Amino acid sequence: MSDSRPRPAPISADDLPPGERIVTIGTFDGVHRGHRRLLDQAVARGQDQNLPVTGVTFEPVPAAVLRPDAFAGRISTSEEKLERLAEAGLDEIVVIPFTPELSRWSPEQFMAWLKEKTGLRELWVGEEFALGKDRAGTVDRLTEIGADLGFRVVAVPRLTNNAEVVSSSRVRAAVMSGDVAAARRLLGRPFRVSGEVVHGQHLGRTIGFPTANVAPPPGLAPLADGIYAAWAWLPEDTEPRPAVAYVGSRPTVDDGPRMVETHLLDFDGDLYGKTLSTDLLERLRPDERFDSLEALVAQMEIDKARAREALVREGARISLEDGGSPGSWQQATGSPCG
16 A cells, blocks of 8 residues: 555445455554554555455454453553554554444354455454454464355464563553553554643642643553653644653642643643643653642652653753743643642
8 A cells, every 4th residue: 555545544344345355353452563563464465465455443442341340441542543553554444343242253253244344365363363252263263264264364473572572461551550661662652642631720820830731531541640751742743842741630739630731841832722642751750749839849840850851862852951931831721730
């Protein structure tokens, strides 16, 4: 698929035009480096065979339907996942609604349906992939089904990062522990939280640390509370903006709802109502309760200096000194304390 072609919008299996295809299927939560290797190889195979390559995924994430009490949360929202899949060079993206009823289909039943809908010639999956009731549709069983139905199964070995297997569960664990550096290695990009900037308590106007406040999207794996060096992105940006982010419920001030509160360094502007994406690069410290607002502000000055040092290591073109004029935008944004 040429880079000049439009990226595919997600469709139903019923909307696929007739014809044979190469199909790759998975939950693809986070679209991490292992997923990308599978997608890249499937796309290359499609180009070699002159066949369209169709990515098939499920929404909601199956674990959220089957084990809602045990599932810690997803790595990316549905919209972000589909955007990442569209960037991978697929010709088509099919989203299958995942329901308890679908989970009871046998592998034979599901694959016969998929063959009918897609004209499946080759199925590309990860080597640990399984589908169907009780996960009976292992790679070996799918290969047997393929021999009966007339399609080939290709299992791509799992990607390892040194001794660590790249998997969604490992990314999720890294996010929840605050090890965003490890999450970044596994994802191939920083872990991101995006949302609309909302009003807080506006306390930051009085203490010199205004922030753009975003509620974490529902259903995401909870990022560990604390202070992070970060990149911030606005919709119009072509380069990231250096920032320091706070994740938590502001225990020194109000113990309110958890927010991601991003302080853009050396920035002047009104962010309310805009979509802000915050890429978490490095956790500087965990959250904590301070005895006074003065003690909190003193620590925040230290946090900002440490964030500048981390961002300089990332290649940010910023001074190690506070060179901005925060007073000019304290009236336009939220507060680091809510």
